[in-house]
Amino acid sequence: MRAFGKLTACLALFASLLIVSASPAGADETVEPLPDDFLWGVASSGFQSEGDAPDSNWLRYTENGDKHEPYGNGVDFRHRYAEDIALAADMGVEVYRFGIEWARVEPAPGQWDEAELAYYDDVVQHILDAGMTPMITLNHWVHPGWVADQGGWKSADTLTDFTAYSERIVDRYSGLGVMWVTFNEPTLYVFHEIDNGSATWFDALALFDRLAAAHGNAYDLIHELDPGAMVTSNVAFIPATPWLFDAVFLDKIASKLDFVGVDYYYGLSLDNLTAIREVTGGQASAQPDGIYYALRYYHNKFPDKPLYIVENGMPTEDGAPREDGLTRSEHLSDHVYWLQRAVADGMNVIGYNYWSITDNYEWGSYTPRFGLYTVDAVNDPDLVRHPTDAVPTYTDLIESGGVPEDYEPVVPQSICSLIDPPLSCLVPA
Template sequence: MRIFGRLLACLVVFTSLLAAAPASAADEVAPLPDDFLWGVSSSGFQSEGSNPDSNWLRYSQNKEHVGNAVDFRNRYAEDIALAADMGVEVYRFGIEWARVEPVPGEWDEAELAYYDDVVQHVLDAGMTPMITLNHWVHPGWVADQGGWKSDETLRDFTAYTERIVDRYADTGAMWVTFNEATLYVYHEIDNKAATWFDAPWIFDRLAKAHNAAYDLIHAANPDAMVTSNLAFIPLSPWLFDAAFIDRIAGKLDFVGIDYYMGLSLDNLTAARAITGELADAQPDGIYYALRYYGDKFPDLPLYIVENGMATHDNAERPDGLSRAEFIEDHVYWIQRAVEDGIDVIGYNYWSITDNYEWGSYTPRFGLYTVDVLNDPDLERKPTDGVGAYTDVISGGGVPGDYEPVVRQSICSLIAPPLSCLVPAA
């Protein structure tokens, strides 16, 4: 204990000296390659509205009701056009299994035609569809058979996947099989649809479902790019990797990463998230997350599938950061990562509009804000993030002399010990 105390004291003194030192001026940052992909993300249940029976429609009855959300179901042409106006190249959206297969084995052709039109609008706007097969939501009849606790669900999901893949294989779509599988399972447990005892078997079925989907997609289009995006959790990413991403590592064409918050000795505010408060942004953490997965999967490109900043009903954040500053700072660190040889091929901002954040409309992530609870017209109002993202896309990143608003962290705990001991130069 005495040795540990001395080491801790030395570390405190060391970090105090670093904190007192002025931030060093970085060399100019280079623009991203011309083939770097700029995108926006969304999901079906969170934005479509008029949702059919599903696990999450049932959960929402005990939370803030989802209602018509931002009505993407009827306003998708508008939202896709807004993305195209910014110069976006990839439009991520989800297909709702509950919508297209409302009862077992019966396919709703009208709802499939709706998704046909969504895909066509994305293509007509010159963008690539990024299609999510499962964004935490499954049909009510799947919930009734035990959800992913049941082997029947693995069989049924594979049949659903085959139907969707056959329909869109020739569109050049990128594919996300499961959105944030570890959080998917956590929310099933939190909503009392499963227990912690069930988790290992659920993850096993999800991994088998991903692998089957991967094979189906590649049989239909050998050139397709497939992933299952992971929720990046700082401090011990390896622990969460073991639950799912490590099980499917042999059937990934790129590593999809969702990065929202960091952790460091001078920024421990990630703990606020447990109580629903907003953590202070740590943009340089995205660099360390990318470096961690670049080292772990050296043969696979990386793609930031989600990165976004929440406000509470558009109120000023505790850290004072604007959405424009948030985007610019994170893109700066992606440029630094690419300069350091990390193979990053794309970035999606979450999300194109505000939406239903799994129980509440209070968190606002949208480039376009929508006041679902008070505006019956659901007007899409641009935030300062729209202009910033438009400029970032057109410029291939931030300007070479850009100086981040949020200073580099002291002893990053994104993926310790390397993220602390070997900081970005």
């Protein structure tokens, strides 16, 4: 018992030293506006928002009622894209990220649907006419049903087929100032393929290798066909061990990244251990300062590459108030505050996309609501876009270049951030 008491005392002392060394330092510091060339954006994906879905791996997954809600018609971006693009433009948004559905434009091997390609032409033109930059995602976890039939990314043929698809799309939109995302969150792409039974954990490393090769092919094509365009593959930031997830994909493509695209949603710290709830389907408490440490991690890792928050947002359950009481407006403002702190501390952050412009199908469920504009896809046949409190907030943030210099975050700075331990704990912002 005496030995146990000494151990407990030592642990308590160690914890107190951590808390002292990592106590919030300057969370109420004044901040400067972001540079005039900082890019403010919104994000969406094809399958999640379009509706009218063609045969694909994910349409098939949604037919498994034991795991997923029915897909329905998404939020019908396929026919309402002009409305959504206009809503973004009204906020002053400068970048509109969307995804092209491979399954839609190539419904059978080598067969290109010109009507669907024309639909994407019109999407791009609406974005350009609104004065915004298109950010096009080539693959947001969805591939055609015929690709699934040949084994998905387990098949070497899929690498060849994706390269041909990429060439077709890039050539079509070259010269328009497009920013390109090859694969959305490849680590989670592989996880979902395993989780939905299309691959096994034994396939994982081979799948990552093939996705990395596919990214490399697409990167080379983009720089050949669309010189000067910027290319990334955005990463899902996972707290505590980002280096482990980087090792399976990002590190393999590091020489073929023009900017580091980061998706940040939740953090981890001694006073906020709720991130584990994300794994179990719960709702993690927000940790806005974690975006600072995630950016610092990649700034240190890739000091010569620009950084871009490709996705950041907050879910609510069917639009109900969150357990932590945070509003969408407060969540947005707090994260932008920490973006401003990151830029002030020398990090080359060039842009920020809010996920998402509207609520959508969150990979099996309409319950998580992320939209600046909320849409009741289950109960409202008219799919009306209703603005949340974050719409005027985002409009003001874009116009002002961020939060006011005397802004005080709603969520306190964390005690001993575990975003990138031990550095994020021992050297707080």
